[in-house]
Amino acid sequence: MKEYLIRFVQQHETFRRAEIEALAALFEAQIEILEYSDDTPFCLVRIQDDATARAIVGRSILTKAVYELWGRGLTYEELHEDVRRRTSEKWAQYRNCSFRFDVDAYQGKRNQKEQRKLIEGFSYLGFSGRIQMSKFEENWCIFEEWDNVFGIAVSSSPSLSPSVSTPSTPSGANTSSAAAAAASGGAVSNIKNKPRPEQPPTHPNRLFLGRLIGGSDREAIVRYDLKKRKYISTTSMDAELALVTANLALAAPGKLFFDPFVGTGSFSVACSHFGAHALGSDIDGRSIRGKGEGGIVSNFHQYGLVHRFCDSFVSDLTNTPLRPTQLLDGIICDPPYGVREGLKVLGSRDGKGKEVIYLADGTAAHLSSSYIPPKRPYSFERMQADILAFAATMLVTNGRLSMWMPTANEDFELGVPLHPCLELVSTCIQVFNKWSRRLLTYRRIPDSAVNPTALTNYQRDMSTLEAHASANDLNMFRRKYFEGFRPTTPSTGALTPASESDTTT
Amino acid sequence: MKVLTVNFLTCAVKTCKTSPEAFPLHFRDAELAQQDLEFNPEFIKNMLLRLDWNAFRVTTSELGFSTIPAEKPEGDALNDETLLRDLHKVLLETQVMEGKLVCGHCAHEYAIKEGIANFLLPNHLV
Numbered sequence: 001m002k003e004y005l006i007r008f009v010q011q012h013e014t015f016r017r018a019e020i021e022a023l024a025a026l027f028e029a030q031i032e033i034l035e036y037s038d039d040t041p042f043c044l045v046r047i048q049d050d051a052t053a054r055a056i057v058g059r060s061i062l063t064k065a066v067y068e069l070w071g072r073g074l075t076y077e078e079l080h081e082d083v084r085r086r087t088s089e090k091w092a093q094y095r096n097c098s099f100r101f102d103v104d105a106y107q108g109k110r111n112q113k114e115q116r117k118l119i120e121g122f123s124y125l126g127f128s129g130r131i132q133m134s135k136f137e138e139n140w141c142i143f144e145e146w147d148n149v150f151g152i153a154v155s156s157s158p159s160l161s162p163s164v165s166t167p168s169t170p171s172g173a174n175t176s177s178a179a180a181a182a183a184s185g186g187a188v189s190n191i192k193n194k195p196r197p198e199q200p201p202t203h204p205n206r207l208f209l210g211r212l213i214g215g216s217d218r219e220a221i222v223r224y225d226l227k228k229r230k231y232i233s234t235t236s237m238d239a240e241l242a243l244v245t246a247n248l249a250l251a252a253p254g255k256l257f258f259d260p261f262v263g264t265g266s267f268s269v270a271c272s273h274f275g276a277h278a279l280g281s282d283i284d285g286r287s288i289r290g291k292g293e294g295g296i297v298s299n300f301h302q303y304g305l306v307h308r309f310c311d312s313f314v315s316d317l318t319n320t321p322l323r324p325t326q327l328l329d330g331i332i333c334d335p336p337y338g339v340r341e342g343l344k345v346l347g348s349r350d351g352k353g354k355e356v357i358y359l360a361d362g363t364a365a366h367l368s369s370s371y372i373p374p375k376r377p378y379s380f381e382r383m384q385a386d387i388l389a390f391a392a393t394m395l396v397t398n399g400r401l402s403m404w405m406p407t408a409n410e411d412f413e414l415g416v417p418l419h420p421c422l423e424l425v426s427t428c429i430q431v432f433n434k435w436s437r438r439l440l441t442y443r444r445i446p447d448s449a450v451n452p453t454a455l456t457n458y459q460r461d462m463s464t465l466e467a468h469a470s471a472n473d474l475n476m477f478r479r480k481y482f483e484g485f486r487p488t489t490p491s492t493g494a495l496t497p498a499s500e501s502d503t504t505t
Numbered sequence: 506m507k508v509l510t511v512n513f514l515t516c517a518v519k520t521c522k523t524s525p526e527a528f529p530l531h532f533r534d535a536e537l538a539q540q541d542l543e544f545n546p547e548f549i550k551n552m553l554l555r556l557d558w559n560a561f562r563v564t565t566s567e568l569g570f571s572t573i574p575a576e577k578p579e580g581d582a583l584n585d586e587t588l589l590r591d592l593h594k595v596l597l598e599t600q601v602m603e604g605k606l607v608c609g610h611c612a613h614e615y616a617i618k619e620g621i622a623n624f625l626l627p628n629h630l631v
């Protein structure tokens with residue numbers, strides 16, 4: 001195992017670690033996260049070797065690159081000392097290679113002259129090869145981590161707390177414009193807890209030196225940009241998060257992935273980008289066919305992925321024609337929120353005793369209050385339960401479900417739905433102005449690992465629940481959406497991200 | 506609708522799910538189309554494991570393919586590239602563009618238009 005520095009982008013913070021860990025699982029590789037914090041783009045890990053590090057990061061969307069760690073320190077003195085200790089035996093092998101040396105000052109600014117001076121500080125490495133800006137054989141990078149102008153210390157210890165990614169909003173930016181610009185990408189959520197210094201910081205907090213091992217797949221975001229896509233709708237998931245979702249669900253060559261709310265096929269395209277074959281269904285046949293644009297399949301044609309397009313068919317998850325057996329390697333979906341349009345399903349008159357119903361949070365205590373009978377309108381909790389039951393039936397062992405769901409801010413939060421056959425792998429949160437949504441990822445555990453008592457109790461509780469379900473047909477999220485977290489009259493704008501993050505990436 | 510997909514589908518009517526007659530669904534008035542697609546042996550092998558071979562034979566004979574082996578390929582046969590390419594051709598490159606899929610249990614007909622099958626049920630079948 002060797003130490004590496006992963007250079008993340010500083011956005012969608014709560015998705016970053018989950019993505020890297022998912023990719024390690026995909027490549028069946030060990031990854032030991034030594035230092036990670038949502039507040040910094042620099043993460044230290046231990047991975048078996050360069051090839052594995054290159055493979056993991058090479059598929060990631062929320063990183064820029066991975067570097068072999070050559071040294072670290074709180075000051076340049078410490079950094080140089082550490083570089084000598086770790087790497088002096090390696091210097092000879094790089095003596096004659098062409099190379100490039102960069103400075104990456106996170107939340108800091110270094111002009112050309114300063115950069116040159118910092119780089120010259122490493123002249124003891126003795127590299128005498130050509131310096132080339134492109135087509136270099138090796139690339140070293142000095143990483144500086146600065147406090148932002150508010151003086152927020154970046155935590156230097158590993159943080160496991162699930163802090164929340166905060167797309168930058170104008171709020172809190174009523175300081176000087178220079179300060180606001182320099183602070184972009186900062187850990188806005190911590191501001192209120194920290195004192196603000198009079199002066200901007202004069203030196204960085206942490207320093208690293210790394211040798212480039214490999215880049216990420218971040219260019220895919222540009223390739224699959226919705227603005228350049230033939231067939232989209234207002235609910236199409238943006239390319240970046242669709243690709244991240246496909247990574248979390250372990251989309252890969254040879255696998256079959258299904259989206260039961262396929263819409264315009266955003267997730268299917270992302271899964272196919274990573275080599276998986278895509279199957280989808282939607283209750284609305286018009287979205288599959290498109291209106292003259294050619295429908296979902298036209299997107300696969302656009303990207304040269306049509307060989308990985310299996311089929312899309314028109315159906316409803318509650319009456320799916322899929323054979324109830326382990327056919328799918330992954331399920332990805334962004335179920336309709338039921339806010340704008342209201343949820344629609346084919347009305348099931350009374351599936352009493354035939355269908356499993358379930359809890360929003362997996363505990364019996366909450367059942368009676370949160371449970372909703374299977375009729376129109378379809379409750380959001382019920383839909384989540386149906387998706388989990390479907391996934392438990394259809395996923396192969398170790399197959400994954402990645403499901404987006406809305407969750408409200410402040411006064412109310414939807415529970416995380418659970419199923420005895422599914423293990424919750426990660427929870428990622430994206431925060432908007434008035435609401436937030438989460439991406440829940442589950443793993444289908446082997447049948448032999450399913451607790452039989454839990455499964456029996458679950459099925460019994462579900463039957464009980466169904467028999468005693470109240471007539472409360474309100475979709476909790478929908479009700480809260482209209483009553484709880486909206487001070488003004490509803491506008492369609494509230495369902496779209498407040499603004500694209502403009503953080504330093 | 507590809508031949509592979511049909512093997513993964515049964516009747517959407519709940520009371521048909523447990524009936525052996527509901528699977529596979531039967532093509533009626535099927536108009537076929539053939540499309541050249543990049544071959545991925547790994548995917549074909551993975552799908553073979555999940556394929557119901559008897560149902561696959563029923564479907565292919567209804568569509569007029571006569572050379573499907575009687576037994577599902579296993580072991581060394583899975584490394585036979587010619588065989589995998591033949592299966593690729595039938596499973597992925599062959600599509601039913603127009604026609605119907607009919608349940609052998611309840612006789613409900615699901616329409617296929619422009620290659621897209623519609624499994625929404627009328628109210629009385631939900």
Ligand SMILES: [Zn+2]
Pocket residue numbers: 516517518521527608609610611612613
């Ligand atoms: Zn039927």
